[in-house]
Amino acid sequence: MYTQALDLPGVQATDSAVTEAPCVGFDEKLAADIKIEPSDPMPDAYRKTLIRQISQHAHSEIVGMLPEGNWITRAPTLKRKAILLAKVQDEGGHGLYLYAAAETLGVSRDTMVAALLDGSAKYSSIFNYPTLSWADIGVIGWLVDGAAITNQVPLCRCSYGPYARAMVRVCKEESFHQRQGYDLLVAMMKGSAAQRAMVQEAVDRWWWPVLMMFGPHDQDSVHGATSMKWGIKRFSNDDLRQKFVDATVPQAEVLGVTLPDPDLKWNAERGHYDFGAIDWNEFWQVVKGNGPCNRERMAARIKAHEDGAWVREAARVHAEKKTARQAH
Ligand code: 3HC
Numbered sequence: 651m652y653t654q655a656l657d658l659p660g661v662q663a664t665d666s667a668v669t670e671a672p673c674v675g676f677d678e679k680l681a682a683d684i685k686i687e688p689s690d691p692m693p694d695a696y697r698k699t700l701i702r703q704i705s706q707h708a709h710s711e712i713v714g715m716l717p718e719g720n721w722i723t724r725a726p727t728l729k730r731k732a733i734l735l736a737k738v739q740d741e742g743g744h745g746l747y748l749y750a751a752a753e754t755l756g757v758s759r760d761t762m763v764a765a766l767l768d769g770s771a772k773y774s775s776i777f778n779y780p781t782l783s784w785a786d787i788g789v790i791g792w793l794v795d796g797a798a799i800t801n802q803v804p805l806c807r808c809s810y811g812p813y814a815r816a817m818v819r820v821c822k823e824e825s826f827h828q829r830q831g832y833d834l835l836v837a838m839m840k841g842s843a844a845q846r847a848m849v850q851e852a853v854d855r856w857w858w859p860v861l862m863m864f865g866p867h868d869q870d871s872v873h874g875a876t877s878m879k880w881g882i883k884r885f886s887n888d889d890l891r892q893k894f895v896d897a898t899v900p901q902a903e904v905l906g907v908t909l910p911d912p913d914l915k916w917n918a919e920r921g922h923y924d925f926g927a928i929d930w931n932e933f934w935q936v937v938k939g940n941g942p943c944n945r946e947r948m949a950a951r952i953k954a955h956e957d958g959a960w961v962r963e964a965a966r967v968h969a970e971k972k973t974a975r976q977a978h
Pocket residue numbers: 702703706707708710711714741772773774775776794795798801802862863864865866870871872873874877883887937
């Protein structure tokens with residue numbers, strides 16, 4: 651269903667899906683929970699919100715390959731190396747499905763990639779933190795992929811068909827990613843005192859940035875209410891964050907690690923865990939490009955794009971030759 655096609659330089663995707671006319675059937679389909687498909691009329695603001703979210707999501711998957719890719723050559727065993735390789739390749743695949751889903755809305759891949767590289771498009775804050783030890787690979791699987799699943803399972807029910815369908819496969823693979831991370835940490839926690847200390851130190855560094863992945867509090871979420879009205883998001887940022895905390899605390903207990911939050915405690919009245927205040931100043935600094943690794947991540951993506959110029963050129967020449975042959 652989704653192509654791996656490369657855009658040809660200079661060839662822009664058409665904006666055929668844009669319509670200012672009344673979107674006949676749009677509200678009725680939303681109300682009946684029927685998917686909106688690329689050829690259906692849709693409000694321009696709906697289309698733009700989807701392009702923003704899906705392209706940012708795709709960028710996150712692609713940039714997300716970098717922190718873990720950093721450890722492929724240093725994985726301690728052949729088994730762990732094979733798992734990590736498969737996981738990082740999966741993330742690349744997720745980026746491609748998501749770019750393809752966004753392309754169905756009439757935006758070209760060139761445009762999306764250019765927005766990432768010139769810094770005008772966002773990607774997830776979490777990938778601007780460094781991976782300092784092997785335990786980080788386990789903690790990313792357990793917590794980062796665990797948070798990603800919590801956020802992304804409801805996206806399988808997103809009102810836009812191509813995004814929802816892409817998310818089904820993404821979530822299945824994310825589930826494997828989360829389990830391999832937890833499995834890695836269980837192995838380390840059964841190991842030496844130094845290994846257990848390494849896991850705890852990694853949990854201490856990642857816990858708060860992972861909670862930030864869900865985005866600002868609902869009252870500061872500029873798109874949240876509209877996206878929920880349109881069935882793009884099914885739960886608010888705070889609801890998903892709470893769901894993640896509630897699911898993760900028992901997992902931490904089984905693992906034998908302490909989550910670094912003195913305010914984390916069960917609230918019987920609410921039926922949820924209470925947790926401490928998130929440092930939103932840190933979050934916005936990271937989002938604005940001032941996190942520990944933002945510059946390094948962007949430099950790596952720009953270099954990869956430049957190194958791939960010959961592939962795009964070869965595809966362009968091949969397409970020209972094919973067109974010329976067909977003209978004969
Ligand atoms: N990092 C960077 N920017 C973030 C962010 C984060 N963690 N959370 C929110 N923002 C940005 C938003 O993009 C928005 O900026 P914009 O107007 O320039 O687009 C602004 O902060 C305000 O936030 P809102 O709550 O209003 O934005 P949304 O309604 O779009 O909600 C979201 C943010 C929850 C991230 C939502 O876009 C979403 O669910 N996206 C799809 C999932 C996704 O992109 N996940 C990224 C991680 S992918 C991943 O983890 C891969 C895995 O393999 C590990």
